[in-house]
Amino acid sequence: METFVIGLSIGSILFMVALGLAIIYGTMKVINLAHGEMVMIGAYVTVLATRHLGLNIYLCLPLAFLVTAMFGLAIERSVVSRLYGRLLDTLLATWGIALILQQLVRIHFGLALFGIKIDGLGADLQNVPVPVELQQTWHLLGANIPVYRAFVFGIAVLLGAATWWLLYRTRFGSQLRAVSVARNTAAACGVNDKKVNALAFAYGCGLAGVAGVLVSGFKTVSPDMGTSYVVDAFLVVVAGGVGQLLGTFAAAGILGEVQSFVATWLNDVYGRTVLFAVVILILLFKPQGLFVTKSR
Amino acid sequence: MNAVTRIEAARPQAATPPILTTRNLTVRFDDFPAVSNVDLSIEDGELRVIIGANGAGKSTLLDLLCGKVLPSEGEIWLRDRNITGIGEAAIARGGVGRKFQTPAVFKEMTVLENLQIASNRYVKVRDNLFRRFSRGPTDRELAVAERTGLSSFMKRKAGELSHGQLQWLELAMVLSQDPKVILLDEPAAGMTAAETDKTAELLLALAGEHTVLVIEHDMAFVRRICRTITVLHQGSVLAEGTADDIEKNPAVIEAYLGSATLSHA
Amino acid sequence: MTYRSTSIAAYIVFFAVVFALPFFLNSFWTNRVATYLVYAICAVGISLAWGYTGILSLGQGLFFGMGAYMLAMSLTLAVPENNPVPDLMLLNMQPDAVRDLCCVTPGSFLWIPFRWVAVGMIAGLLVPCALAAGLGYVMFKRRTTGVYVSIITLAFALIGQLLVINNQPLTGGFNGLASFAPLTIAGFEFDPYGPSVYYAVAGILFLVVLGLRLLLSARIGQVLKAIREDEARARYLGYDVESYKLFVFCLSATIAGLAGMLFTLTAEFASPSLMATSFSISMVIWAATGGRASLLGACIGALLVNFVGSYASENAVLQPVWPIILGGLFVFVVLVMPNGIVGLIKAWFERTPRDNSSRREAYP
Numbered sequence: 001m002e003t004f005v006i007g008l009s010i011g012s013i014l015f016m017v018a019l020g021l022a023i024i025y026g027t028m029k030v031i032n033l034a035h036g037e038m039v040m041i042g043a044y045v046t047v048l049a050t051r052h053l054g055l056n057i058y059l060c061l062p063l064a065f066l067v068t069a070m071f072g073l074a075i076e077r078s079v080v081s082r083l084y085g086r087l088l089d090t091l092l093a094t095w096g097i098a099l100i101l102q103q104l105v106r107i108h109f110g111l112a113l114f115g116i117k118i119d120g121l122g123a124d125l126q127n128v129p130v131p132v133e134l135q136q137t138w139h140l141l142g143a144n145i146p147v148y149r150a151f152v153f154g155i156a157v158l159l160g161a162a163t164w165w166l167l168y169r170t171r172f173g174s175q176l177r178a179v180s181v182a183r184n185t186a187a188a189c190g191v192n193d194k195k196v197n198a199l200a201f202a203y204g205c206g207l208a209g210v211a212g213v214l215v216s217g218f219k220t221v222s223p224d225m226g227t228s229y230v231v232d233a234f235l236v237v238v239a240g241g242v243g244q245l246l247g248t249f250a251a252a253g254i255l256g257e258v259q260s261f262v263a264t265w266l267n268d269v270y271g272r273t274v275l276f277a278v279v280i281l282i283l284l285f286k287p288q289g290l291f292v293t294k295s296r
Numbered sequence: 297m298n299a300v301t302r303i304e305a306a307r308p309q310a311a312t313p314p315i316l317t318t319r320n321l322t323v324r325f326d327d328f329p330a331v332s333n334v335d336l337s338i339e340d341g342e343l344r345v346i347i348g349a350n351g352a353g354k355s356t357l358l359d360l361l362c363g364k365v366l367p368s369e370g371e372i373w374l375r376d377r378n379i380t381g382i383g384e385a386a387i388a389r390g391g392v393g394r395k396f397q398t399p400a401v402f403k404e405m406t407v408l409e410n411l412q413i414a415s416n417r418y419v420k421v422r423d424n425l426f427r428r429f430s431r432g433p434t435d436r437e438l439a440v441a442e443r444t445g446l447s448s449f450m451k452r453k454a455g456e457l458s459h460g461q462l463q464w465l466e467l468a469m470v471l472s473q474d475p476k477v478i479l480l481d482e483p484a485a486g487m488t489a490a491e492t493d494k495t496a497e498l499l500l501a502l503a504g505e506h507t508v509l510v511i512e513h514d515m516a517f518v519r520r521i522c523r524t525i526t527v528l529h530q531g532s533v534l535a536e537g538t539a540d541d542i543e544k545n546p547a548v549i550e551a552y553l554g555s556a557t558l559s560h561a
Numbered sequence: 562m563t564y565r566s567t568s569i570a571a572y573i574v575f576f577a578v579v580f581a582l583p584f585f586l587n588s589f590w591t592n593r594v595a596t597y598l599v600y601a602i603c604a605v606g607i608s609l610a611w612g613y614t615g616i617l618s619l620g621q622g623l624f625f626g627m628g629a630y631m632l633a634m635s636l637t638l639a640v641p642e643n644n645p646v647p648d649l650m651l652l653n654m655q656p657d658a659v660r661d662l663c664c665v666t667p668g669s670f671l672w673i674p675f676r677w678v679a680v681g682m683i684a685g686l687l688v689p690c691a692l693a694a695g696l697g698y699v700m701f702k703r704r705t706t707g708v709y710v711s712i713i714t715l716a717f718a719l720i721g722q723l724l725v726i727n728n729q730p731l732t733g734g735f736n737g738l739a740s741f742a743p744l745t746i747a748g749f750e751f752d753p754y755g756p757s758v759y760y761a762v763a764g765i766l767f768l769v770v771l772g773l774r775l776l777l778s779a780r781i782g783q784v785l786k787a788i789r790e791d792e793a794r795a796r797y798l799g800y801d802v803e804s805y806k807l808f809v810f811c812l813s814a815t816i817a818g819l820a821g822m823l824f825t826l827t828a829e830f831a832s833p834s835l836m837a838t839s840f841s842i843s844m845v846i847w848a849a850t851g852g853r854a855s856l857l858g859a860c861i862g863a864l865l866v867n868f869v870g871s872y873a874s875e876n877a878v879l880q881p882v883w884p885i886i887l888g889g890l891f892v893f894v895v896l897v898m899p900n901g902i903v904g905l906i907k908a909w910f911e912r913t914p915r916d917n918s919s920r921r922e923a924y925p
Binding site for chain 3: 384385389393400403405409413416418419421424426427
C-alpha cells in the first residue's frame with residue numbers, strides 16, 4: 001500500500017511536469033528541454049521565500065507559479081518564438097537555456113563573481129522546511145500514508161482540474177486548443193497565435209514551477225535536480241497521447257506506479273530503467289500514445 | 297486510339313486485366329467514410345478524370361492508390377498484382393507515380409539533381425553506395441526537361457523556380473520515374489492560361505504511353521483533356537462517362553445544385 | 562576562388578596542421594589534442610546522421626561509451642595484476658567465489674573473450690553497430706521521425722548509462738574502468754602521451770573523413786539529402802527511406818564506437834559519464850558550431866569548442882561562467898548561424914553575384 005501511495009505521489013509530480021510540457025508541446029510542437037529547470041526554479045523560489053520572506057509552503061505555490069511563468073514568457077519571447085517550425089533546433093536551444101539557468105543558480109545569478117552570496121542559492125544542497133501539519137502520517141487501512149504525499153496528490157488533482165477548466169471553459173482555452181489543432185485556421189479566424197504561444201508556454205512553465213515547490217518538500221534542492229524530470233515528463237506526454245489531458249493524467253499515474261513498484265522490488269535505478277523501457281515500447285508500438293482519437 | 301467506354305460495358309475478351317483496378321475500396325477515418333465501396337477500372341493508356349465537390353474523396357482516393365493511406369476495406373490491383381498496403385516505395389517501384397497538388401520537389405537541390413534523383417534506376421542502399429550521378433544530364437533527363445520546358449533551368453536551385461515551373465518540375469520528376477500509371481492531383485492548379493494549355497497538351501500526349509489519372513476542378517480544363525470522367529460524391533462513385541453523359545446525368549445535376557457548376561466555358 | 566576549391570584547400574590545410582602539430586607540442590598537449598581529435602571523429606558521425614540525413618540522435622554517448630568499454634575491458638585484462646581476475650571483481654565478489662573469470666561475479670564470464678585485445682577492438686565496432694541496428698530497425702520501420710527519434714535515443718542512452726552504473730561488479734559502476742595496460746599491437750606499444758596514439762587518432766580521423774566524403778559523393782549522398790528534405794517525396798520516388806536511415810544510423814554509431822575506443826587510448830578511462838545526456842548533446846553542439854552538414858565543419862567545431870572550453874575551465878575568471886557561455890553558444894548557433902561556421906563561409910561565397918552556370922550546389 002505504501003508503495004502505491006508513493007507511486008501516486010511520483011505520478012502526481014510527473015503529471016504536473018508533464019502537463020506543462022504537454023501544453024507547450026501540444027500548442028507549439030516544441031520540446032522544452034529547459035522544463036526541468038522550471039521545476040528547479042520553483043524549488044529555489046520556495047527555498048528563498050521560506051528563508052528570506054518567511055513564507056510558508058502554501059504561499060510559495062502561487063508565487064512559484066508566477067515566477068516560473070515569467071521565466072517561461074521571457075524564454076518564449078526571446079528564443080523559442082524565433083525558432084518557429086524548427087523543432088530539432090528548439091530542442092538544442094532550450095537545452096542551452098537549461099545549462100544557463102543551472103549555472104546562474106550556481107553562481108548566485110552572477111553575484112558570486114563579485115563575492116556576494118545569497119543564502120539559498122549556490123551549488124550546495126538546500127532544504128525546505130515543511131509545515132508541521134504536513135509532516136504527519138495518517139494511518140489508513142492498516143497502512144502509513146505520509147500526509148505530504150497525499151498533499152502532493154491533492155495539489156496535482158487541483159491543478160489538473162484547473163487546467164481542464166482553463167482549456168475547456170474559457171475563451172483562452174478554446175483559442176489554445178484551436179491553435180494546437182489548426183494554427184493557420186485559428187489565425188485566420190482572428191486568434192493571435194503568437195500571444196497564445198507565449199501564454200501557453202508561460203502557463204506550462206508555471207505548472208512545472210508548482211511541481212518544483214512540492215518536490216522541494218521531500219527532496220533536497222540542488223541546481224541540477226531538474227534534468228531528470230524533463231525526459232520522464234516528455235515520455236509521459238507521448239505515452240499518454242499528445243493533446244489528451246486525460247491521457248497525460250492516466251499515463252503519469254500508470255508510469256508513477258510502475259516506477260514505484262519496480263523501485264521497491266528491485267531498486268531505484270531499475271525503477272527508472274523499466275520506466276524508460278516501457279515508454280520506448282509504447283512509443284514504438286503505439287506512436288500516437290495510449291489514448292488517442294484516430295484521425296487523418 | 298483508345299475508345300474508352302463506360303465501366304458497365306466490361307469487355308469480356310480483355311485478355312490482360314486493366315492496368316489499375318480497385319475493388320470495394322473503402323477507408324474510414326474515425327467512422328467517417330471518406331471513400332466507400334469504390335470500384336474503379338482503368339485501362340492501359342487511358343486518360344481518366346475524377347471530379348467531385350470538395351470533400352468528395354478525390355484526394356483521399358489518390359492517397360489510397362499511391363499508398364499514403366491504408367484502406368479499411370477493399371483492394372487495389374496493378375494489373376495482376378495486389379498492391380494493397382505494400383507501402384509507398386514499393387508501389388512507386390511498381391510503376392505508379394504521383395504528382396501532388398502543392399508541388400513536392402526538393403527545393404534545396406538543383407533542377408538537374410531533382411531529375412537525377414527521380415530517374416535513378418537504383419533504389420536500394422547498396423546499389424547507391426558506389427555509383428555516382430553524372431555531372432551533366434543524361435539523354436533521358438534532357439528529353440524530359442525539354443518536354444516540360446525546363447532545359448534552360450537545369451542548374452537552378454528548385455526553390456528559385458516560379459510556381460508554374462515547380463509544377464512542371466514535379467511533373468518532369470514523375471515522368472523520369474517512367475511510370476506505368478501517373479496520378480495527378482489538380483495539375484493545373486495555380487497556373488496561368490498559357491501554362492494550363494501546355495499542361496493539357498502534355499497530358500493528352502502522355503495518354504497512350506502512360507495511363508493517366510487526373511483529379512480536377514476546372515471543368516474547362518477537364519473538357520479539353522478528358523475521355524472518361526468519374527464523378528465522386530461523398531466518397532462513392534456517382535457516375536462515369538464522357539463529359540456530355542455526365543452533364544446530362546440527373547444524379548450528378550442534383551448533387552451539384554444545377555448544371556451551372558458543370559458547364560462553364 | 563570558388564567555394565569548391567576553397568573547400569578542398571581547407572581540407573588540405575586542416576590535415577596538414579593536424580599532422581604537423583605534435584612537432585610543436587609537449588606530451589601533455591599532444592595527448593590533449595589527441596582527445597579533441599577523438600571528439601572530432603564523433604562529431605563527424607553526427608554530421609553524417611544529422612546534417613546529411615536529418616536524424617538527430619541525442620544518445621550518441623551510448624555508442625561512444627560502449628566502444629570505450631569494449632576496448633577498456635581488454636586493456637584492463639592486459640594488466641598482469643588483473644589476471645586471472647581484475648581488481649574490480651575481487652572487490653565485489655562473494656568470499657567463496659571461484660577466482661576465475663567464468664564465475665567470480667555474476668556476468669563476469671562476459672569478460673572472457675576480452676582476454677584477446679583483438680576481440681576488444683572488434684567488439685568496440687560491432688557492439689555499438691548492433692545496438693544501433695536493433696534500436697534503429699524498430700524505430701525506423703515504425704516510421705518514427707524527428708523529435709521522437711531524438712527523445713527515444715536520449716532515453717535509450719539513459720537506460721544504458723543506468724545499467725552500466727548499476728552493475729558495478731561487471732562494469733566498474735559509477736567510476737568505470739581506469740587501470741589499463743598500454744595497447745600493444747605486434748610488439749609496438751602505443752603511448753598515450755606520445756606521437757603514436759596521436760597519429761593513430763589523426764590517421765583514423767583522416768580515413769573516416771575521406772571515406773565518408775567518398776561515400777557521400779556517390780548517389781547515396783544525394784538520396785540522403787533528398788530524404789532529409791522531404792522523406793515522403795523520396796518514398797514516392799521508390800526509395801526505401803527506412804533502409805537508408807537505418808544504414809546511416811548504424812554507420813554513425815559505429816563511428817562513435819570507434820571514437821570511443823580511441824578515447825580509451827587517449828584519456829585512459831571508460832566511465833558511464835561518457836553515456837551522459839549532457840555529453841551526447843555537447844557532441845551535437847560541436848557539429849552544429851562548425852557546420853552540421855559539413856564533415857570538416859564538424860571537426861573544426863569539435864576542436865574549437867573543446868579548446869575554448871578547456872581554456873575557460875582553467876581560467877579562474879571564466880571558469881564559473883563557462884557553462885553559461887556554452888549554453889549561450891547553443892542558443893546563439895541555433896538562432897544566428899544554424900549552418901555553423903562553414904555555413905557562414907558558404908553564405909559569403911553565395912552572396913557575390915555569379916552567373917547561373919557556376920551556381921552549383923557544393924557540399925564540403
